Amino acid sequence: MPNRPVLDFWYELASPYACLSALRIEGLADEAGVNLRWRPFLLGPIFAAQGWSTSPYELYPAKGRYMWRDTVRRARRQGLEFAKPTEFPQNSLAATRLALAGREEGWAPAFSKALFRAQFGEGLNIADEAVLSAALKEAGRDPGATLPLARNEEIRARLKAETEYAKSLGIFGAPFFVTEHGEPFWGDDRLEEALEWAREGR
């Protein structure tokens, strides 16, 4: 709908907390009268720039153990079963390029939610072409026609630019929410507060 406030929802497809937000954000945004802009990006290059070779949850095992306990608890409150996938963190490059391709055509949310459920609900790997294909189908896309977009030069360049832009905004984790006035909120536990600020035009 036009003239409603907009909230940018920055998400990394390999992030457990971004998953929790993705699977509950639409209902909450609707209630708040806020339009969402789904903005897939990559945390890998941002982590690498600060000297991390992988997810901080892998680099700092105590933090990782806690995170899985916390996300399982939070997921349960949302009525979701949640578990660490066999592979973690996953390579989200192809998935993120596809999600970005789907932004303008409007299928990024359905595709992203399908991938989050596959990864953290069923333990599947979103780098697998079969998993990507199933998610595209769930989002109403033809995998044969759509999968090649993961290697499309223009999409690759756009994703690089999006990730650079995220970094320039000071984004260092996911999910990250930014209001039209630039107010930043980090983490699934700030989703309600971000929507409140967006709704109030702050």
Add this chain to the structure above:
Amino acid sequence: MPNRPVLDFWYELASPYACLSALRIEGLADEAGVNLRWRPFLLGPIFAAQGWSTSPYELYPAKGRYMWRDTVRRARRQGLEFAKPTEFPQNSLAATRLALAGREEGWAPAFSKALFRAQFGEGLNIADEAVLSAALKEAGRDPGATLPLARNEEIRARLKAETEYAKSLGIFGAPFFVTEHGEPFWGDDRLEEALEWAREGR
């Protein structure tokens, strides 16, 4: 009160989020019918063990900038003015030893709250003897008789043991809450959830 559930409140005196919890936890615990155990400890040795020479908020500037914005927002909701102190992170060693000395005598909460207010409300340095003295007075102690406890051998050893114990529990940040059944909660934003679990005996 006896027979009420107990929640361990692990806090580092130089931590902004621990400050937010310390200044609101007592009323919430009372409402929930939960007894608190205030457990001062040092994050420095835990950070050092994972290769960090200082606070992650200093090591990762984007995270640091966001943290100050977030804590100021959260403090405002609590009716508090909050600001980055001139020196950050502060050396909390003497302060923490004193707080530990005050645990058994019951003045650790009042002393710790006075230090948090001095540090994040007034920008003072809790390593200064004058600031420690003022906080001791606020907690009803005689500074002249109490300050030497910061160099007491037994207290030093007890703080080392407490910090080691915190590490063994998987504590990697502050504030950290642990129920009697060992359920861990990290961060000021998990305080309500921790009290709920404690109250329900989980």
